[in-house]
Amino acid sequence: MTQENQTSPDIRQNxxxxxxxxxxxxxxxxxxxxxxxxxxxxxxxxxxxDLMNEYVANNDDYKDYCFSCPYKYxxxxxxxxxxxxxxxxxxxxxxxxxxxxxxxxxxxxGCVKGRLQETYYVFQDTKDTHGTGLLxxxxxxxxxxxxxxxxxxxxxxxxxxxxxxxSTSIHLYSRPITECNIYCPxxxxxxxxxxxxxxxxKSKESINVHTSFDYVPTTNSYxxxxxxxxxxxx
Ligand SMILES: [Fe+2]
Numbered sequence: 535m536t537q538e539n540q541t542s543p544d545i546r547q548n549x550x551x552x553x554x555x556x557x558x559x560x561x562x563x564x565x566x567x568x569x570x571x572x573x574x575x576x577x578x579x580x581x582x583x584d585l586m587n588e589y590v591a592n593n594d595d596y597k598d599y600c601f602s603c604p605y606k607y608x609x610x611x612x613x614x615x616x617x618x619x620x621x622x623x624x625x626x627x628x629x630x631x632x633x634x635x636x637x638x639x640x641x642x643x644g645c646v647k648g649r650l651q652e653t654y655y656v657f658q659d660t661k662d663t664h665g666t667g668l669l670x671x672x673x674x675x676x677x678x679x680x681x682x683x684x685x686x687x688x689x690x691x692x693x694x695x696x697x698x699x700x701s702t703s704i705h706l707y708s709r710p711i712t713e714c715n716i717y718c719p720x721x722x723x724x725x726x727x728x729x730x731x732x733x734x735x736k737s738k739e740s741i742n743v744h745t746s747f748d749y750v751p752t753t754n755s756y757x758x759x760x761x762x763x764x765x766x767x768x
């Protein structure tokens with residue numbers, strides 16, 4: 535399988551002997567994701583978890599990709615192929631994600647700064663992610679600095695938020711997710727959100743692509759106001 539390599543130009547051009555830890559992670563991810571698994575997807579889940587754990591525990595060169603926004607958390611693209619995308623997400627306190635699914639893809643989340651909280655949701659009627667109607671919270675736990683979380687639609691829908699003033703996480707999706715479901719826990723309404731990036735490969739050029747928000751956070755719910763805009767967050 536030929537992968538479309540959209541890795542950051544400086545990662546592509548660096549010599550073999552001068553690779554940074556992040557460049558090594560991207561290179562190793564390309565290798566792992568080139569191998570088809572018996573389950574029918576690319577990349578061994580455990581091996582990829584190990585790569586993420588190793589990077590998250592020991593390195594900070596991700597900081598070159600960190601761009602924050604005072605209004606909402608930001609998705610900053612590091613590398614992308616047709617089977618995975620790697621990004622830095624910068625969170626400030628009070629900037630939670632909406633409750634969302636992962637389009638039947640795998641998601642790894644490594645906390646590299648601060649402390650995050652992950653809340654799981656399932657449908658009230660089925661107690662899992664197959665159903666309709668209202669959601670209920672099924673689990674809530676922190677993702678500590680230096681640790682890697684993992685989620686799929688089989689586990690739950692989830693919401694992520696920062697427990698500290700600023701948090702940063704490295705997110706890996708396989709395959710890349712271009713849009714996803716957003717769930718309103720109060721009404722059961724599901725809306726589709728197209729996903730974008732706040733920055734790509736350290737470039738802020740994409741900031742002007744979209745700055746409006748398609749939900750309004752209230753005390754306990756999200757009110758959908760626009761289901762078609764491209765979001766720079768997930
Ligand atoms: Fe997520």
